[in-house]
Amino acid sequence: MSKPKAWLSWSSGKDSAWALHLTRAQADVEVVALMTTVNTTHGRVAMHAVREALLDQQAAAAGLPLVKIPLPWPCANDRYEEEMTRAMSRASEEGVTHIVFGDLFLEDIRRYREEKLALCGMMPLFPVWRRDTARLADEMIASGLRAHLTCVDPKQLDARFAGRRFDAELLRDLPPGVDPCGENGEFHTFVYAGPMFRTALDVEVGQVVERDGFVFADLLPGKTADAAPAAGVA
Numbered sequence: 124m125s126k127p128k129a130w131l132s133w134s135s136g137k138d139s140a141w142a143l144h145l146t147r148a149q150a151d152v153e154v155v156a157l158m159t160t161v162n163t164t165h166g167r168v169a170m171h172a173v174r175e176a177l178l179d180q181q182a183a184a185a186g187l188p189l190v191k192i193p194l195p196w197p198c199a200n201d202r203y204e205e206e207m208t209r210a211m212s213r214a215s216e217e218g219v220t221h222i223v224f225g226d227l228f229l230e231d232i233r234r235y236r237e238e239k240l241a242l243c244g245m246m247p248l249f250p251v252w253r254r255d256t257a258r259l260a261d262e263m264i265a266s267g268l269r270a271h272l273t274c275v276d277p278k279q280l281d282a283r284f285a286g287r288r289f290d291a292e293l294l295r296d297l298p299p300g301v302d303p304c305g306e307n308g309e310f311h312t313f314v315y316a317g318p319m320f321r322t323a324l325d326v327e328v329g330q331v332v333e334r335d336g337f338v339f340a341d342l343l344p345g346k347t348a349d350a351a352p353a354a355g356v357a
Contacts (some may be wrong), residue, residue, distance in 0.1 A: 126152050129154050132224045133157035141317075143319045145251065147319070154187065155187070163194065163196075171273050177344060192207065221246045223247075223249075224248070264294075269290075270313055271288055272286060274340075285310075285339065
Protein backbone atom coordinates (compact mmCIF):
# COMPACT_ATOMS: atom_id res chain seq x y z
CA MET A 124 0.00 0.00 0.00
CA SER A 125 1.46 3.36 -1.02
CA LYS A 126 2.03 6.10 1.53
CA PRO A 127 0.14 9.41 1.44
CA LYS A 128 2.00 12.07 -0.54
CA ALA A 129 3.52 15.15 1.08
CA TRP A 130 5.25 18.34 0.03
CA LEU A 131 7.88 19.70 2.41
CA SER A 132 8.15 23.41 3.13
CA TRP A 133 11.79 24.05 2.27
CA SER A 134 13.51 27.19 3.56
CA SER A 135 17.01 26.06 2.43
CA GLY A 136 18.01 25.93 6.11
CA LYS A 137 18.85 23.25 8.64
CA ASP A 138 15.43 22.86 10.27
CA SER A 139 13.59 22.06 7.05
CA ALA A 140 16.49 19.85 5.95
CA TRP A 141 16.29 17.94 9.23
CA ALA A 142 12.52 17.68 8.88
CA LEU A 143 13.09 16.02 5.50
CA HIS A 144 15.60 13.61 7.01
CA LEU A 145 13.24 12.63 9.86
CA THR A 146 10.18 12.34 7.65
CA ARG A 147 11.96 10.01 5.27
CA ALA A 148 13.16 7.89 8.19
CA GLN A 149 10.07 7.84 10.39
CA ALA A 150 6.86 9.22 8.96
CA ASP A 151 4.08 7.33 7.22
CA VAL A 152 4.11 9.77 4.30
CA GLU A 153 6.24 10.05 1.17
CA VAL A 154 7.81 13.44 0.47
CA VAL A 155 7.37 13.89 -3.28
CA ALA A 156 8.50 17.53 -3.65
CA LEU A 157 10.04 20.51 -1.88
CA MET A 158 8.09 23.77 -1.74
CA THR A 159 9.85 27.13 -1.43
CA THR A 160 8.76 30.77 -1.54
CA VAL A 161 11.03 32.73 -3.86
CA ASN A 162 11.52 36.49 -3.98
CA THR A 163 11.11 37.00 -7.72
CA THR A 164 12.39 40.57 -7.54
CA HIS A 165 15.85 39.39 -6.52
CA GLY A 166 15.78 35.70 -7.47
CA ARG A 167 16.40 34.52 -3.92
CA VAL A 168 14.77 32.41 -1.22
CA ALA A 169 12.50 34.61 0.87
CA MET A 170 14.10 35.70 4.19
CA HIS A 171 17.19 33.49 3.88
CA ALA A 172 18.20 35.44 0.74
CA VAL A 173 19.87 32.39 -0.80
CA ARG A 174 20.45 32.50 -4.55
CA GLU A 175 17.94 30.55 -6.59
CA ALA A 176 20.74 28.61 -8.29
CA LEU A 177 21.82 27.20 -4.92
CA LEU A 178 18.22 26.36 -4.07
CA ASP A 179 18.04 24.34 -7.30
CA GLN A 180 21.22 22.51 -6.35
CA GLN A 181 19.78 21.59 -2.95
CA ALA A 182 16.69 20.06 -4.53
CA ALA A 183 18.85 18.09 -6.97
CA ALA A 184 21.00 16.83 -4.09
CA ALA A 185 17.85 15.80 -2.20
CA GLY A 186 16.60 14.01 -5.32
CA LEU A 187 13.27 15.86 -5.29
CA PRO A 188 11.34 18.19 -7.59
CA LEU A 189 11.12 21.79 -6.42
CA VAL A 190 7.89 23.78 -6.41
CA LYS A 191 8.69 27.49 -6.37
CA ILE A 192 6.04 29.86 -5.04
CA PRO A 193 6.71 33.30 -6.59
CA LEU A 194 6.44 36.33 -4.32
CA PRO A 195 7.11 39.98 -5.20
CA TRP A 196 9.14 42.26 -2.96
CA PRO A 197 7.75 43.77 -0.88
CA CYS A 198 4.93 41.26 -0.48
CA ALA A 199 1.65 41.95 1.33
CA ASN A 200 0.20 39.09 3.37
CA ASP A 201 -2.85 38.94 1.11
CA ARG A 202 -0.61 38.24 -1.88
CA TYR A 203 1.31 35.62 0.08
CA GLU A 204 -1.90 33.82 1.01
CA GLU A 205 -3.16 34.02 -2.57
CA GLU A 206 0.00 32.35 -3.89
CA MET A 207 -0.02 29.71 -1.16
CA THR A 208 -3.68 28.88 -1.88
CA ARG A 209 -2.81 28.46 -5.55
CA ALA A 210 0.07 26.15 -4.62
CA MET A 211 -2.18 24.07 -2.35
CA SER A 212 -4.68 23.69 -5.17
CA ARG A 213 -1.92 22.32 -7.36
CA ALA A 214 -0.79 19.99 -4.57
CA SER A 215 -4.30 18.64 -4.17
CA GLU A 216 -4.59 18.06 -7.92
CA GLU A 217 -1.36 16.03 -7.76
CA GLY A 218 -2.69 13.83 -4.97
CA VAL A 219 -0.78 15.50 -2.13
CA THR A 220 -2.51 15.39 1.25
CA HIS A 221 0.16 16.56 3.73
CA ILE A 222 2.58 19.49 4.10
CA VAL A 223 5.68 19.01 6.27
CA PHE A 224 7.22 21.92 8.22
CA GLY A 225 10.45 22.35 10.16
CA ASP A 226 8.93 24.60 12.84
CA LEU A 227 10.22 24.10 16.37
CA PHE A 228 8.51 26.36 18.89
CA LEU A 229 6.52 29.26 17.46
CA GLU A 230 2.94 28.49 18.49
CA ASP A 231 1.37 31.36 16.53
CA ILE A 232 3.06 30.24 13.30
CA ARG A 233 1.89 26.67 13.85
CA ARG A 234 -1.69 27.77 14.49
CA TYR A 235 -1.62 29.93 11.37
CA ARG A 236 -0.40 27.02 9.25
CA GLU A 237 -2.97 24.65 10.70
CA GLU A 238 -5.85 27.06 10.13
CA LYS A 239 -4.89 27.90 6.55
CA LEU A 240 -4.18 24.30 5.55
CA ALA A 241 -7.49 23.15 7.02
CA LEU A 242 -9.24 25.49 4.59
CA CYS A 243 -7.37 23.77 1.74
CA GLY A 244 -8.04 20.25 2.99
CA MET A 245 -4.35 19.66 3.78
CA MET A 246 -2.82 18.07 6.88
CA PRO A 247 0.31 19.66 8.41
CA LEU A 248 3.13 17.61 9.91
CA PHE A 249 5.76 19.00 12.34
CA PRO A 250 8.46 16.33 12.81
CA VAL A 251 10.89 18.52 14.81
CA TRP A 252 8.26 20.25 16.95
CA ARG A 253 9.27 20.94 20.58
CA ARG A 254 12.65 19.23 20.35
CA ASP A 255 15.33 20.47 22.74
CA THR A 256 17.35 22.79 20.51
CA ALA A 257 20.71 22.23 22.21
CA ARG A 258 20.42 18.48 21.70
CA LEU A 259 18.97 18.98 18.24
CA ALA A 260 21.86 21.18 17.12
CA ASP A 261 24.38 18.60 18.38
CA GLU A 262 22.44 15.80 16.67
CA MET A 263 22.40 17.66 13.36
CA ILE A 264 26.13 18.32 13.42
CA ALA A 265 26.96 14.77 14.50
CA SER A 266 24.92 13.42 11.57
CA GLY A 267 27.10 15.25 9.07
CA LEU A 268 24.76 18.16 8.42
CA ARG A 269 26.78 21.15 7.26
CA ALA A 270 25.48 24.69 6.88
CA HIS A 271 26.47 28.35 6.75
CA LEU A 272 24.72 31.20 8.55
CA THR A 273 23.20 33.26 5.73
CA CYS A 274 21.26 35.82 7.74
CA VAL A 275 21.87 37.29 11.20
CA ASP A 276 19.71 39.64 13.25
CA PRO A 277 22.32 42.05 14.63
CA LYS A 278 19.95 43.05 17.44
CA GLN A 279 20.32 39.51 18.83
CA LEU A 280 23.66 38.24 17.50
CA ASP A 281 26.90 39.92 16.44
CA ALA A 282 27.02 40.58 12.69
CA ARG A 283 30.39 38.81 12.52
CA PHE A 284 28.54 35.48 12.77
CA ALA A 285 27.14 35.95 9.25
CA GLY A 286 28.75 33.46 6.89
CA ARG A 287 30.14 31.23 9.63
CA ARG A 288 29.69 27.46 9.53
CA PHE A 289 27.02 25.94 11.74
CA ASP A 290 29.31 23.66 13.71
CA ALA A 291 30.42 22.81 17.24
CA GLU A 292 32.75 25.79 17.38
CA LEU A 293 29.91 28.15 16.48
CA LEU A 294 27.69 26.63 19.17
CA ARG A 295 30.43 27.24 21.74
CA ASP A 296 30.75 30.85 20.61
CA LEU A 297 27.06 31.72 20.78
CA PRO A 298 26.34 34.23 23.57
CA PRO A 299 24.04 33.25 26.45
CA GLY A 300 20.40 33.67 25.49
CA VAL A 301 20.91 32.89 21.80
CA ASP A 302 19.08 29.73 20.80
CA PRO A 303 21.44 27.05 19.39
CA CYS A 304 19.09 26.61 16.43
CA GLY A 305 18.30 30.31 16.03
CA GLU A 306 14.67 29.60 16.78
CA ASN A 307 14.02 33.15 18.02
CA GLY A 308 15.12 34.59 14.68
CA GLU A 309 18.74 35.16 15.72
CA PHE A 310 20.03 33.57 12.50
CA HIS A 311 19.07 31.56 9.43
CA THR A 312 21.14 28.95 7.61
CA PHE A 313 21.82 27.31 4.26
CA VAL A 314 22.50 23.55 4.28
CA TYR A 315 25.11 22.27 1.85
CA ALA A 316 25.64 18.71 3.13
CA GLY A 317 23.92 16.12 5.29
CA PRO A 318 22.11 12.77 5.38
CA MET A 319 19.18 14.25 3.43
CA PHE A 320 21.43 14.87 0.40
CA ARG A 321 22.89 12.42 -2.11
CA THR A 322 25.95 14.62 -2.57
CA ALA A 323 27.40 17.68 -0.85
CA LEU A 324 27.16 21.08 -2.52
CA ASP A 325 30.22 23.20 -3.20
CA VAL A 326 29.59 26.72 -1.87
CA GLU A 327 31.69 29.76 -1.03
CA VAL A 328 30.94 32.71 1.25
CA GLY A 329 30.84 35.93 -0.71
CA GLN A 330 30.07 39.49 0.30
CA VAL A 331 28.49 40.25 3.67
CA VAL A 332 26.02 43.17 3.61
CA GLU A 333 23.53 44.82 5.97
CA ARG A 334 20.06 45.39 4.54
CA ASP A 335 16.62 46.03 6.01
CA GLY A 336 17.94 45.62 9.55
CA PHE A 337 19.59 42.23 8.93
CA VAL A 338 23.08 41.09 7.98
CA PHE A 339 23.30 38.74 4.99
CA ALA A 340 26.18 36.57 3.80
CA ASP A 341 25.89 36.02 0.06
CA LEU A 342 26.68 32.37 -0.69
CA LEU A 343 28.06 31.54 -4.13
CA PRO A 344 28.29 28.27 -6.06
CA GLY A 345 31.84 26.98 -5.69
CA LYS A 346 34.16 26.67 -8.64
CA THR A 347 33.69 22.89 -8.76
CA ALA A 348 29.91 22.92 -8.23
CA ASP A 349 28.24 20.71 -10.80
CA ALA A 350 24.87 19.78 -9.32
CA ALA A 351 22.17 19.85 -11.98
CA PRO A 352 18.86 21.72 -11.52
CA ALA A 353 16.13 19.65 -9.95
CA ALA A 354 13.78 17.85 -12.27
CA GLY A 355 10.25 19.18 -12.41
CA VAL A 356 11.10 22.69 -11.19
CA ALA A 357 8.08 24.97 -11.46
